[in-house]
Amino acid sequence: xxxxxxxxxxxxxxxxxxxxxxxxxxxxxxxxxxxxxxxxxxxxxxxxxxxxxxxxxxxxxxxxxxxxxxxxxxxxxxxxxxxxxxxxxxxxxxxxxxxxxxxxxxxxxxxxxxxxxxxxxxxxxxxxxxxxxxxxxxxxxxxxxxxxxxxxxxxxxxxxxxxxxxxxxxxxxxxxxxxxxxxxxxxxxxxxxxxxxxxxxxxxxxxxxxxxxxxxxxxxxxxxxxxxxxxxxxxxxxxxxxxxxxxxxxxxxxxxxxxxxxxxxxxxxxxxxxxxxxxxxxxxxxxxxxxxxxxxxxxxxxxxxxxxxxxxxxxxxxxxxxxxxxxxxxxxxxxxxxxxxxxxxxxxxxxxxxxxxxxxxxxxxxxxxxxxxxxxxxxxxxxxxxxxxxxxxxxxxxxxxxxxxxxxxxxxxxxxxxxxxxxxxxxxxxxxxxxxxxxxxxxxxxxxxxxxxxxxxxxxxxxxxxxxxxxxxxxxxxxxxxxxxxxxxxxxxxxxxxxxxxxxxxxxxxxxxxxxxxxxxxxxx
Amino acid sequence: xxxxxxxxxxxxxxxxxxxxxxxxxxxxxxxxxxxxxxxxxxxxxxxxxxxxxxxxxxxxxxxxxxxxxxxxxxxxxxxxxxxxxxxxxxxxxxxxxxxxxxxxxxxxxxxxxxxxxxxxxxxxxxxxxxxxxxxxxxxxxxxxxxxxxxxxxxxxxxxxxxxxxxxxxxxxxxxxxxxxxxxxxxxxxxxxxxxxxxxxxxxxxxxxxxxxxxxxxxxxxxxxxxxxxxxxxxxxxxxxxxxxxxxxxxxxxxxxxxxxxxxxxxxxxxxxxxxxxxxxxxxxxxxxxxxxxxxxxxxxxxxxxxxxxxxxxxxxxxxxxxxxxxxxxxxxxxxxxxxxxxxxxxxxxxxxxxxxxxxxxxxxxxxxxxxxxxxxxxxxxxxxxxxxxxxxxxxxxxxxxxxxxxxxxxxxxxxxxxxxxxxxxxxxxxxxxxxxxxxxxxxxxxxxxxxxxxxxxxxxxxxxxxxxx
Numbered sequence: 003x004x005x006x007x008x009x010x011x012x013x014x015x016x017x018x019x020x021x022x023x024x025x026x027x028x029x030x031x032x033x034x035x036x037x038x039x040x041x042x043x044x045x046x047x048x049x050x051x052x053x054x055x056x057x058x059x060x061x062x063x064x065x066x067x068x069x070x071x072x073x074x075x076x077x078x079x080x081x082x083x084x085x086x087x088x089x090x091x092x093x094x095x096x097x098x099x100x101x102x103x104x105x106x107x108x109x110x111x112x113x114x115x116x117x118x119x120x121x122x123x124x125x126x127x128x129x130x131x132x133x134x135x136x137x138x139x140x141x142x143x144x145x146x147x148x149x150x151x152x153x154x155x156x157x158x159x160x161x162x163x164x165x166x167x168x169x170x171x172x173x174x175x176x177x178x179x180x181x182x183x184x185x186x187x188x189x190x191x192x193x194x195x196x197x198x199x200x201x202x203x204x205x206x207x208x209x210x211x212x213x214x215x216x217x218x219x220x221x222x223x224x225x226x227x228x229x230x231x232x233x234x235x236x237x238x239x240x241x242x243x244x245x246x247x248x249x250x251x252x253x254x255x256x257x258x259x260x261x262x263x264x265x266x267x268x269x270x271x272x273x274x275x276x277x278x279x280x281x282x283x284x285x286x287x288x289x290x291x292x293x294x295x296x297x298x299x300x301x302x303x304x305x306x307x308x309x310x311x312x313x314x315x316x317x318x319x320x321x322x323x324x325x326x327x328x329x330x331x332x333x334x335x336x337x338x339x340x341x342x343x344x345x346x347x348x349x350x351x352x353x354x355x356x357x358x359x360x361x362x363x364x365x366x367x368x369x370x371x372x373x374x375x376x377x378x379x380x381x382x383x384x385x386x387x388x389x390x391x392x393x394x395x396x397x398x399x400x401x402x403x404x405x406x407x408x409x410x411x412x413x414x415x416x417x418x419x420x421x422x423x424x425x426x427x428x429x430x431x432x433x434x435x436x437x438x439x440x441x442x443x444x445x446x447x448x449x450x451x452x453x454x455x456x457x458x459x460x461x462x463x464x465x466x467x468x469x470x471x472x473x474x475x476x477x478x479x480x481x482x483x484x485x486x487x488x489x490x491x492x493x494x495x496x497x498x499x500x501x502x503x504x505x506x507x508x509x510x511x512x513x514x515x516x517x518x519x520x521x522x523x524x525x526x527x
Numbered sequence: 528x529x530x531x532x533x534x535x536x537x538x539x540x541x542x543x544x545x546x547x548x549x550x551x552x553x554x555x556x557x558x559x560x561x562x563x564x565x566x567x568x569x570x571x572x573x574x575x576x577x578x579x580x581x582x583x584x585x586x587x588x589x590x591x592x593x594x595x596x597x598x599x600x601x602x603x604x605x606x607x608x609x610x611x612x613x614x615x616x617x618x619x620x621x622x623x624x625x626x627x628x629x630x631x632x633x634x635x636x637x638x639x640x641x642x643x644x645x646x647x648x649x650x651x652x653x654x655x656x657x658x659x660x661x662x663x664x665x666x667x668x669x670x671x672x673x674x675x676x677x678x679x680x681x682x683x684x685x686x687x688x689x690x691x692x693x694x695x696x697x698x699x700x701x702x703x704x705x706x707x708x709x710x711x712x713x714x715x716x717x718x719x720x721x722x723x724x725x726x727x728x729x730x731x732x733x734x735x736x737x738x739x740x741x742x743x744x745x746x747x748x749x750x751x752x753x754x755x756x757x758x759x760x761x762x763x764x765x766x767x768x769x770x771x772x773x774x775x776x777x778x779x780x781x782x783x784x785x786x787x788x789x790x791x792x793x794x795x796x797x798x799x800x801x802x803x804x805x806x807x808x809x810x811x812x813x814x815x816x817x818x819x820x821x822x823x824x825x826x827x828x829x830x831x832x833x834x835x836x837x838x839x840x841x842x843x844x845x846x847x848x849x850x851x852x853x854x855x856x857x858x859x860x861x862x863x864x865x866x867x868x869x870x871x872x873x874x875x876x877x878x879x880x881x882x883x884x885x886x887x888x889x890x891x892x893x894x895x896x897x898x899x900x901x902x903x904x905x906x907x908x909x910x911x912x913x914x915x916x917x918x919x920x921x922x923x924x925x926x927x928x929x930x931x932x933x934x935x936x937x938x939x940x941x942x943x944x945x946x947x948x949x950x951x952x953x954x955x956x957x958x959x960x961x962x963x964x965x966x967x968x969x970x971x972x973x974x975x976x977x978x979x980x981x982x983x984x985x986x987x988x989x990x991x992x993x994x995x996x
Contacts, residue, residue, distance in 0.1 A: 013902075017909065040928075041920050043805045047936065048916050051801075054943045055909045059902065061950040066865045066898040073863035078848040078856070086848040088860045089879050 013063060017056045077143075087143065095139040096121070098156040101178030103134055103147060105187040106213075106415055112137075112148070112225075114178075120232045127187055128224045129194040132256040133217055133358070133413065136225040140232070141239055146256075147181060147414065150357050154179045154417045154425075179425055180418040184213035192523050193218035196516045202484075202503035203257035203392050206520050209400035209489065209498040211430040212409030215524055219257040221249070259360040262389040263502055266475030266509065267324045268485045269384030272398050273333055274321055275445035276344035279437040282336045285318040285448055291327040300376040302330055306457075321448040321471070322456030326383040333382020338372035341382065347436035348401060349408070354393050355433060357413035363389040385476060395487050396500035401434060402449065403469060403489035403498055406442035408434040446495070449488075457510045458488070461518045466490050466525060470517065472509035481505035484513035490521040497524040568614040570630040574637035575607035581641030581872055585648060588873025599644070602665060606640065609669055613676045622680050624984030628914050628977060631907045632675070632962050636668050638904065639963035641872060642892055649878035660884060660965065667967035671974030678978030679985060689926065692743035696775055699736030702729045703782045718788060728968040730791045733779050735972050737795055738802070738933035740775060745806040746926040752807060772803075784827070789834070790948075790956030794941050796820055801936040802929055805919075841954035854881050858890040858949060869897030886957045888964040889949045904963070905946065912939035918984045927983045934976045 065073055077087040099121060103112040111127040112134050123137045135146020144152055152158075157178045193204045197220035206216040227242040229235065246254050255261060277283045292313040295302045304327045307315075320328030333341055345351065345365045353362040365372070366387045372378045380386035393411065401408035409430050416427035437445070449469035452458045458470040470488030477483045484506035489495030501517045582599040610633045617629075644661035651658035688695055702720070706729040711719040719726045745752065748768050755762040776799050783791045796816075804813050827834045836851050844852030844859070857880040864875060877883050877891030884891075893901040915935020922928035938961050945964075948955030959966040961973045 017906075020909075040805060040808055043808045044916050044920050044932065047801050047805060047932070048912065051912055051936065051939050051943065052909065054947070055905055055912075055939075057952055058905050058943070058946050058950060061952050062862075062893065062901045062905070063898060065859065065862045065950065066893060066901065067867060070863040070866060073859050076845070076856075076859075078845040080847070080849045084849065086853075086856065089857075090860060090864055090876055093876070 013059050017059055092139045094156050099178050101155045101180045104182045105185050109187045123229045125225045129191045131222040131225050132219050134225055136228040138228045138230045141230040151181045154181055182415045184412050184415045186215050189216040189524055196519055200503050201251055202506055204516055205258050205392055205396045205500045206524055207396055207400055207498045209404045212411050214411055214413050217258050221251050221253040223253045258392050259358055262361050262363050263483050264385055264388050264475040265390045265395055266384040266473030266485050268395055268471050268473035268487045270329050271471045272348055273329055273382050274448055275402050275437050277332050277336045278444050279441035280340050283317050283332055287317050288314050289328045289331045291315045291325055295327040295330055297376045297379045318448055318451055321452050324457055329383040330379035333378055338378050348398050349434050356411050361391050363391055392500045392502040396498055399487040399489055400498040401436055402442050402445050403495040405439040406435055406437040407432055460514050461488055463522050469495055472514055474509045477505055481507055485509045486513035486517035488517050490525055565618045565626055567626045567630050571610050571614050571633050574634040578603040578607055578637045582644055584872040585645035606665055622985055623988035624981055625914050631911050635907050635962040640664055645873050646884050667970045671970040674971055675974035675978040678975055679981035682982050688739050689743045692740045696736040696740035699732040702732050730783050730788045731969045731972045737779055741802045742926055742929035742933055745929050749925055790944055790958035793944055793956055794958055797940045798937040802933045805932045806929055837954040841951055858887050861890045861894040865893045865897045867898045869895045869900055884965045887949055888960055889946055908939055908942040921987050923987055931980055931983050934980045
C-alpha cells in the first residue's frame with residue numbers, strides 16, 4: 003500500500019477527531035433545567051455528518067493527489083469508437099513549442115515548426131520511426147519517445163524551481179525541452195536499410211553502458227504521415243492509420259521490444275552459460291549424440307551433426323555445431339529448477355525495463371511445465387513453449403559478453419534546455435547479473451569457437467574478435483524464424499547485436515549477414 | 528464588568544453577562560463610553576483581502592487581460608465594505624452570540640464570488656446570459672447578507688411562523704404546486720416561478736417551510752411524541768401524532784420528486800431525519816425511515832430512467848463518455864488537475880465542464896485552488912455545522928434547539944449532497960453549494976436561516992426568553 007494513503011487517512015482521522023471532540027465539548031449552559039438533556043443525540047448527529055465530511059476529505063485527497071495522474075490520463079471510448087481524453091493534455095501538446103529529439107551526435111530526428119499558427123511536427127529521420135513514435139494530439143495521441151518523454155518535450159516537467167517561478171508569474175506557455183537519444187543516426191539508417199525488404203528487427207547495444215545504438219523494426223511507418231495538429235489534416239492521417247491497422251504485417255508493432263518469438267538455438271548460449279555457472283557441465287563435458295534422443299517416448303532428431311559417424315560430442319562442439327541432442331542433455335543435467343532460476347536471472351519471462359513498452363514473454367506456459375523431461379529437453383535448445391523478444395536475447399548476449407553483467411538498456415541520453423544545457427541525464431546502471439564473470443568468460447569462449455569453427459563462421463570480421471550464436475526457430479510455418487546474436491570488439495567485445503527475422507530462414511543466412519554488417523559498422527564508428 | 532482589551536474580551540463566543548437583560552448593549556455603551564469591536568471584524572479582513580487578490584488574479588491571468596479593471600476593484604471594495612459594515616454594525620448595536628458563523632459565510636461567499644468572476648471571463652461572451660455572472664452573484668450576496676444581518680438582530684416573525692406552522696408549510700407547498708403548473712423551465716427542469724423580471728426557485732422555500740414546521744410541531748407535541756399510543760392492551764408508538772408529520776414530509780418529497788429535483792428531496796429527507804432523531808432520540812425511527820427511503824429510491828431507480836442514469840454516472844461515468852458521463856468526466860479531469868496547490872486562479876480550464884457555474888463550482892475551485900482550497904471549503908462547512916450544533920446544545924427552549932438543529936443540519940447536508948456528488952461519493956443530485964454556487968433564491972433563504980440561527984444565539988447570550996407561541 004502506498005504510504006501516501008496514510009496522509010489521506012490521517013487528514014480524515016484528524017477531521018473526525020476534531021468534529022467529535024468539538025461536538026462533545028458543546029456544553030449545555032447550567033442555567034435552566036427546563037431543556038431536556040438530549041445532547042447525546044446532537045453529538046451523534048454531528049458525528050454522522052462529520053463522517054460524511056471525512057469521506058469528502060479522503061475522496062478529494064485521492065483525486066487531487068494520490069490518483070491524480072491516473073484520473074487525468076484516463077482515456078475512454080464511446081461505443082461508436084470515438085475516444086475521449088483529457089483536453090488539458092491535448093491543449094498543452096498543441097499549444098506548447100515542443101522540444102526536438104536528437105541523436106547522440108546532435109543530429110535532429112524530430113522537430114516542431116510554426117505553420118499557419120500551429121506547431122507542426124516533422125521527422126527528418128523516419129528510419130527511427132518506432133523509437134521516435136508519433137505525435138498526433140488531435141487523433142492518436144503519442145507513442146514511442148514522444149509518449150514516454152511527453153512531459154519533457156512539452157516542458158511540463160522537469161521544471162527547475164526558477165523556470166517554474168518564471169512561467170508561473172509571467173503566465174508564459176511552457177517551452178519544450180530537447181531530448182537527446184543514445185542512438186547513432188548512421189547506424190540506425192544502416193539497420194533500417196539492412197532490414198528493408200524483410201520482416202524482422204535488429205538491436206545494436208553498447209554493452210558496457212547499455213546505450214542503444216540502433217534499434218529497428220521492419221516493416222515500419224513514416225511518423226510524418228500521422229501528424230495531426232490541425233483539423234484539416236485529420237482525414238489524411240485517418241486514411242494512413244487505417245492502412246497501417248489493416249496491414250497483415252503489422253507495421254505499428256515494434257518487433258524489437260514487443261515481438262515474441264521462440265529463440266531457437268540462440269537460447270543454447272543461455273543454457274550453456276547457466277550450466278557452466280551452476281557447475282553442471284564444463285566445455286569439455288562429453289554427451290552422446292547418435293542422431294536422435296528419446297526422452298520419455300518423445301524422439302528429438304538431430305539434423306546438425308557435421309559428421310554422421312561421430313557419436314561423442316563435447317558441450318563446446320555442441321555450441322559450435324548447434325547440436326540439439328547435446329543441449330537437451332545439458333538442460334536435463336542442469337535440471338528444471340536451476341534452468342528456471344537462471345532463465346529468471348537472465349530476465350526471460352519478465353519485461354525488460356526500458357524506455358518503451360516491452361513484452362515479457364515466457365519460459366513456459368505454466369510454472370511446473372518444465373517438470374516434464376521432454377519439455378525441459380525441448381526448452382533447452384530453444385523450442386518448447388519459450389517466447390522471447392529480440393531485446394531479451396540482446397540482454398542475454400550482452401550479459402555473457404560483458405563479464406556476466408547486463409546493463410539496463412538506455413534510449414534517452416539526456417534532456418536539454420533551450421540553451422543546450424543538460425537538465426537531466428541518464429546514468430548507466432546494472433539491470434541483471436545472472437552469472438559470475440568467470441562463467442561468462444568461459445561461455446564467451448564457446449561463442450568465439452562458434453564463430454571460429456562453426457555455423458556462425460560467416461560472422462568473422464577481419465581484425466576483430468567476434469562471439470556469436472545463430473538460431474533457427476521453428477515458427478509453425480514452413481519458413482523458420484532466423485536468429486543471430488553476437489558481440490564484437492578489437493580485443494574484447496564492446497557492442498552487442500541481436501537480429502531476428504520473421505520467417506527469415508536459417509539464422510546462419512540473412513540474419514547473420516545483417517548482424518555482421520551492424521557489428522562491423524558499429525566498431526568502425 | 529472589567530475593562531476589556533480588543534483581544535481579550537472578544538473570545539469566540541462572548542459568554543453571556545446576564546445582568547442587564549435585553550439592554551446589554553445599551554448598558555455597555557453607557558458604562559464604557561466606547562463600542563466593543565467584536566472578533567468577527569478583524570477575522571473578516573482575510574476574506575476581504577482575498578477578494579481583492581482573487582479579482583486581480585482572475586483578470587491578470589485571463590488570456591485576454593493584461594491589467595486589473597477599475598470596475599473589479601470597485602466591486603471588491605463594495606462587497607468588502609458590506610462584509611465589514613455588517614460586522615461593525617453588529618458590534619455597535621451590541622449583537623452578542625456566535626462570532627464565527629458569519630465570517631465562515633463571508634469566506635465561503637468570497638471564494639464563490641472570485642470563482643464566478645473568474646468563470647465569467649471564460650464563459651461570458653458579450654451576448655451570453657452568463658456575461659454578468661459575478662455581478663448577479665454580488666447582488667444576490669448583498670441581498671442575502673442584508674437579510675442575514677437584519678434577521679440576526681430583528682426577527683419579529685417568530686410567533687407567527689410558530690403558531691401558524693401548517694400555514695407556513697402548506698403555503699410553500701402551494702408555491703411548489705404553482706411552479707409545477709406554471710413555472711419556467713430551465714436546464715430541463717421546471718423549478719422557477721417568475722414575477723415580472725424576478726424569478727424564484729421555489730423548491731428552496733419548501734426547505735425553509737419544512738424546517739420551521741418540524742421545529743414547531745416537534746416542540747408542541749413534545750410530551751405526546753414521547754408517550755405511547757395505547758390501543759386496547761398494547762402500547763404502540765404515538766402514531767396519531769406521527770401521521771401529520773409523515774403526511775407533510777411525504778407531500779414535500781413527492782412534490783420535489785415530481786419536479787425532478789432529486790437533490791432537494793434528499794436534502795429534505797435527511798434534514799427531517801436529523802431533526803426527528805434529535806427530538807425523539809429513537810434509532811428505530813431513523814432505521815424505519817431509511818428503509819422507506821431505500822424502498823422509494825429503488826422504486827425510482829427501476830421506474831425512472833433519469834434516476835438510473837444518475838446512478839450509472841456515479842458508478843462509472845466512462846460507460847457513456849460522450850453523453851451522460853461527459854460532465855462528470857470533465858469534472859474529474861479538472862479536479863485531478865488541481866494537485867495540492869491548484870493551478871492558480873484563472874490559470875486552470877474549468878470552463879471545459881459544461882454548466883460549471885451551477886453544480887460543479889467545487890470542481891472549478893479545486894482545479895484552481897487545489898486540495899488546500901477544497902479542504903478549506905469542507906472545513907468551513909464543518910465549522911458551520913459545529914457552531915450550529917453548539918447553539919442547539921445551549922438553546923433555551925426546545926423550539927430553538929430543534930430549529931437550530933434543522934438549520935445547521937440542512938446547510939451541512941446540502942454541502943455534503945453536492946460535494947459528495949461532484950466527488951462521486953454519492954450520485955450527483957443538483958443542489959446549490961450554500962453561499963458559493965450561483966443561485967439567488969437559495970442564497971437569500973440560506974441567509975435568512977443563518978440569520979435566524981444567529982438570532983437564537985443572540986437571545987441565548989443576552990438571556991431573553993424565547994418567543995412565545
